[in-house]
Amino acid sequence: MPVYVLFFLLGLLSILSRGRSYSMIFSSSCSFCGVLRYFFSIILPGTKNIRMGIAFMNGKMKMGVFKYYWQTYSTKSILIILVFIASFLWGMISQSYQNPLVISSPNLTWMDYFFHNTKQAFLTILLGFVTYGFGSLALGAISGISAGVGIEITLQNNMGESIITAFLPHAIFEIPAILLSCLYPFMIWRFITASIKNKNLQYKLVKIELIPILFCIILLFFIAAIMESIFILEIEV
Numbered sequence: 001m002p003v004y005v006l007f008f009l010l011g012l013l014s015i016l017s018r019g020r021s022y023s024m025i026f027s028s029s030c031s032f033c034g035v036l037r038y039f040f041s042i043i044l045p046g047t048k049n050i051r052m053g054i055a056f057m058n059g060k061m062k063m064g065v066f067k068y069y070w071q072t073y074s075t076k077s078i079l080i081i082l083v084f085i086a087s088f089l090w091g092m093i094s095q096s097y098q099n100p101l102v103i104s105s106p107n108l109t110w111m112d113y114f115f116h117n118t119k120q121a122f123l124t125i126l127l128g129f130v131t132y133g134f135g136s137l138a139l140g141a142i143s144g145i146s147a148g149v150g151i152e153i154t155l156q157n158n159m160g161e162s163i164i165t166a167f168l169p170h171a172i173f174e175i176p177a178i179l180l181s182c183l184y185p186f187m188i189w190r191f192i193t194a195s196i197k198n199k200n201l202q203y204k205l206v207k208i209e210l211i212p213i214l215f216c217i218i219l220l221f222f223i224a225a226i227m228e229s230i231f232i233l234e235i236e237v
Contacts, residue, residue, distance in 0.1 A: 009210050026106070032185065035117070039128070039194040043167035055143070066210075069209075072190075073186065073187075076133075076183060076186050077179070077183060078089065079137075080137065080140060080168065080179055080182045080183055081138055081179065082178060083140055083141050084141070084144040084175075084178075084182075085144070086138055086141075086144070087141040087142070087143075087144030087148065087204050087220025088144040088145070088147050088148040088151075090144075090145060090148065091145035091146065091147065091149040091150075091151075092148040092151055092152040093152075093181065094097060094145075094147075094148075094149070095149040095153060095156075096149070096152055096156075100153055100156030100157050102157075108229065110225040110226050110228070110229035111225070112223060112229075113224070113225035113228045113229055114222055114225035117177070117178070117221040117224065117225060118218065118221050120139070120143075120181075121177065121178070121217055121221065122138045122142070124135070124136045124178075124181045124182060124184075124185075125181055125184045125185055126189075127139060128184070128185030129169045129185040129189070131187050132185070132189060133185055133186055133189075135185075136181065136182040136183075136184075136185050137182060138179075139182070140178060140182040143178050147171070147175070150167070150182065151163060151167065154166075154167070155232055158170075161169060163233060166231045167225070167231075168229075169226045169227040169230070169231045170225075170227035170228040170231060172221045172226075173220045173221075173224035174220070174221065174224035174228070174229065176220055177216075177217050177220035177221045180213055180216060180220070181217055183212070183213075184210075184213060184217070187205075187209050187210055187213060188210065190209070191205045191206065191209070191210060
């Protein structure tokens with residue numbers, strides 16, 4: 001078993017045990033070491049992926065679009081998902097040691113939610129681009145923690161059914177959009193790397209990666225905002 005997987009599993013098991021403070025410190029350390037080790041093992045763009053992308057764009061490699069995305073970004077996608085899940089669990093467990101907050105319905109429109117989410121997404125992309133992915137992972141982790149805290153507060157208020165009626169209707173659209181926003185900086189850097197390697201701008205990468213994924217992010221946030229304005233519950237401190 002790879003070292004980073006072992007570290008991550010140890011951290012996750014320690015979190016789920018809900019032990020004392022030293023257990024929480026151990027879990028966070030293990031999770032951090034595991035994710036960091038995994039991050040450095042995949043973060044730099046490999047020449048194999050670059051060659052595969054160029055072959056796909058030039059029509060020399062026949063495959064479906066989704067298979068192309070998966071073969072190109074599977075490791076980075078898995079990393080982002082693991083960070084989000086670990087942060088989600090951390091948010092739930094940390095809130096379980098706190099007093100429950102009051103939940104009430106907000107007075108916001110879908111446009112408020114949409115502009116807030118898209119603003120956060122572009123901030124994630126910008127910060128991730130500047131930091132080569134570190135910033136987008138950090139903001140993705142914050143989103144995961146926030147979601148975990150919200151779910152735990154809902155359970156603390158004995159409103160578990162609201163997870164289905166209020167959280168899931170918009171989360172099934174919003175969470176994929178958040179994950180894609182975290183992945184997008186890697187796509188930008190892939191475009192830059194491929195352009196430098198081939199000494200000319202790779203416009204096909206813009207066509208098959210940058211534009212479609214950006215459109216998907218905006219569309220998912222738009223649908224999530226509509227659903228959120230109808231179903232979501234707000235937490236009042």
